[in-house]
Amino acid sequence: MEARDSGSKIRPLPIDDIDGDAPQHHPIEPSRRLLPLIVIVAGAIAFAVIARGLSVGDSTEVGSSDTTAAPATLAEEPEPTTTTAPPPPPPTLRRMLPVVGEQLNLVVLTTTAKVGQWDPDLAFPSYDSSISQPESAQYNIDGTMVAIRSGVADGAFVIDSATKGPAYIWDVTSGVWHNTEASLFAWTELDAEAVSTVVRVADISGDTSAGVAALLEFTLPAPDHILRAWGDWGFVTTSGSITYGFDADGLQTRMTDGMFFDAATDGMLLLADPGEEGVVPFLLNLDGTRSELPSLDIGADDFRITADGTWVLATTIQEDGHTSILARTVHSRSTRLTSVDETARIVNMTWGDRLLVLQDIESKDLLFKDWNTGAEYRVTIEDPVAAVFLPDGFRLGE
Numbered sequence: 316m317e318a319r320d321s322g323s324k325i326r327p328l329p330i331d332d333i334d335g336d337a338p339q340h341h342p343i344e345p346s347r348r349l350l351p352l353i354v355i356v357a358g359a360i361a362f363a364v365i366a367r368g369l370s371v372g373d374s375t376e377v378g379s380s381d382t383t384a385a386p387a388t389l390a391e392e393p394e395p396t397t398t399t400a401p402p403p404p405p406p407t408l409r410r411m412l413p414v415v416g417e418q419l420n421l422v423v424l425t426t427t428a429k430v431g432q433w434d435p436d437l438a439f440p441s442y443d444s445s446i447s448q449p450e451s452a453q454y455n456i457d458g459t460m461v462a463i464r465s466g467v468a469d470g471a472f473v474i475d476s477a478t479k480g481p482a483y484i485w486d487v488t489s490g491v492w493h494n495t496e497a498s499l500f501a502w503t504e505l506d507a508e509a510v511s512t513v514v515r516v517a518d519i520s521g522d523t524s525a526g527v528a529a530l531l532e533f534t535l536p537a538p539d540h541i542l543r544a545w546g547d548w549g550f551v552t553t554s555g556s557i558t559y560g561f562d563a564d565g566l567q568t569r570m571t572d573g574m575f576f577d578a579a580t581d582g583m584l585l586l587a588d589p590g591e592e593g594v595v596p597f598l599l600n601l602d603g604t605r606s607e608l609p610s611l612d613i614g615a616d617d618f619r620i621t622a623d624g625t626w627v628l629a630t631t632i633q634e635d636g637h638t639s640i641l642a643r644t645v646h647s648r649s650t651r652l653t654s655v656d657e658t659a660r661i662v663n664m665t666w667g668d669r670l671l672v673l674q675d676i677e678s679k680d681l682l683f684k685d686w687n688t689g690a691e692y693r694v695t696i697e698d699p700v701a702a703v704f705l706p707d708g709f710r711l712g713e
Contacts, residue, residue: 404438405438405439405695406438406695407435407436407437407438408433408434408435408436408437408438408440408694409435409436411692411693411694411695412435412683412692412694413692414666414670414683414692414705415433415435415705416435416705416706417435417706418432418433418434418435419432419433419435419440419694419703419704419705420432420433420454420458420461420703420704420705421433421440421696421700421702421703421704422452422461422463422700422701422702423442423696423698423699423700423701424449424452424698424699424700424701425698425699426447427445427446427447427448427449428445428446428447428449428452428463428465428701429442429444429445429698430442430443430444430445430446430461430463430475431443440696444475444481446463446465446473446475446481447465447467448465448466448467449463449464449465449466449701450464450465450466451463451464451701452464452701452702453491453492453702454492454702454704455492455493455497455498455500456492456493456494456495456496456497457497457706458704458705458706459476459478459497460474460475460476460497460498460519461474461475461702461704462474462475462490462492462500463475463701464487464489464490468485468486469485469486470485470486470487470488471483471484471485471486471487472484472487472490472500472502474500474519474523474527476519479522479523482519482523482527483526483527484500484502484517484527486504486505487502487503487504488502488503488504488505488512488541489502489503489540489541489542489543490502490503490542491542491543491544491545492545493545493546494544494545494546494578494580494622495546495547495580497520498518498519498520499516499517499518499519499545500516500517500519500527501514501515501516501517501542501545501550502514502515502542503515503540503541503542503552505538506534506538509538510538511534511535511536511537511538512534512535512537512538512539512540512552513532513533513534513535514532514533514534514535514540514542514550514552514565515529515531515532516529516530516531516532517529517530518530533564533565534565535552535559535561535565537554539554539555540552540553540554540559541553541554543558543575543578544575544577544578544584546578546580546581546582547563548562548563548581548582548601549561549562549563549568549582550563550565551575551578551584553575556572556573556574557570557571557572558570558571558572558573558574558575558584558586558599560582560584560599560601560603568601568603569584569599569601569603570603571586571599571603571605572588573586573587573588573597573599574586574587574588574589574594576596576617576618576619576620577618577619577620578620579620579621579622579623579624580622580623580624581601581624582601583598583599583600583601583620583624584598584599585598585618585619585620585627586598586599587618590612590614592614593613593614593615593616593631594615594618595608595611595612596608596611596615596618596627596629598620598627598645606645608627608643608645610643610648610650611627611629611641611643613629613631613641614631615629615630615631615641616630616631616632617629617630617660617661618630619661619663619664619671620645621664621668622668623668624645625644625645625646626642626643626644626645626668627642627643627645628640628641628642628664628671628686629641629642629643630659630661630671630673632658632659636656636657636658637654637655637656637657637658638654638655638657638658638659638673639652639653639654640652640653640654640655640671640684640686642686642687651686651687653684653686653689655673655675655682655684655691657675657676657677657678657680657682658675658676658677659673659674659675659676659682660673660674660676661673662674662681662700662701662702662703663702663703665683665703665704665705666683666705669685669686669687670683670684670685670686670705671683671684671686672684672703674699674700678695679696679697679698679699679700680693680694680695680696681693681694681696681700681703682694
């Protein structure tokens with residue numbers, strides 16, 4: 316075996332040469348040598364961009380533990396638009412007061428007295444005349460005319476009719492319609508020396524353009540009689556705290572100490588004595604006798620009697636603000652109790668005395684209360700009301 320020459324260099328053969336059948340290799344170009352590096356760098360950049368996008372809004376940047384990444388900018392959505400629906404139309408009178416029938420006649424008192432009618436299919440009344448310095452108003456028995464007391468001059472009554480226009484009675488101290496005859500009106504005046512009261516009666520159905528001519532007159536021996544009621548049975552006046560009754564010719568038939576509240580068609584009077592907790596009502600009959608009403612000794616504020624003289628109604632404003640209504644029969648102790656939630660005053664009675672008309676003192680709304688069944692109808696009105704008239708002949712539910 317030949318010894319190796321320690322000074323010679325051994326050149327290793329390529330593996331391909333050892334195999335003998337390896338494919339032929341060509342020198343690699345520089346650009347191809349850089350390609351893997353470019354791919355790696357590009358991949359790193361792409362990964363960084365993707366990772367950045369995923370971390371927006373829910374992660375923090377590396378090395379910054381207390382800084383929240385800014386949220387991505389999104390396309391702003393348009394603010395929602397609000398469409399305001401038009402307010403509902405105001406209710407018609409018929410909707411508020413189903414029993415109204417053909418129309419509601421009314422007088423409102425502000426700085427003037429406005430006389431109007433309210434068509435049931437309209438939401439507001441219409442006014443066709445006005446009277447200055449009004450003090451009170453009252454309809455005749457069938458609602459065709461209204462007498463308005465005015466403070467003009469020394470006092471006047473303006474009697475307004477839809478068919479004839481107004482009639483004027485000057486220098487009056489009081490006045491009242493006949494309780495069954497629609498065209499008859501009575502009033503009082505002072506005589507020239509102011510030592511007595513003159514009562515005059517006129518028919519307002521004819522031509523009044525030249526004035527109102529008295530059909531009847533008589534004199535009462537005191538200067539301060541105020542006419543309160545009038546019918547075929549005679550006249551009722553008050554002078555101070557005394558209530559007087561006279562027959563149709565002016566002869567005195569009754570006299571008693573008591574506050575006047577109302578009169579029935581037959582001349583029975585509803586009066587009251589002052590009491591510790593309020594006034595105490597009683598009836599004064601045509602013959603001058605009294606009939607007590609003990610169950611109405613409740614400290615009530617106001618009283619009414621039905622035209623047929625069978626029921627007396629008392630209203631009481633309670634401490635919590637509601638108004639109670641107690642009705643009692645004249646000839647027995649049968650009662651009806653109802654109320655309205657508001658503090659209210661009596662305007663009048665209407666619709667065959669089935670409805671007690673009150674006015675909410677705060678809102679000025681009219682409250683039509685069926686005191687027998689408890690049914691109630693509210694009519695919205697902006698002005699104080701002095702008088703309301705509903706023609707009779709209607710029934711609830713019709």
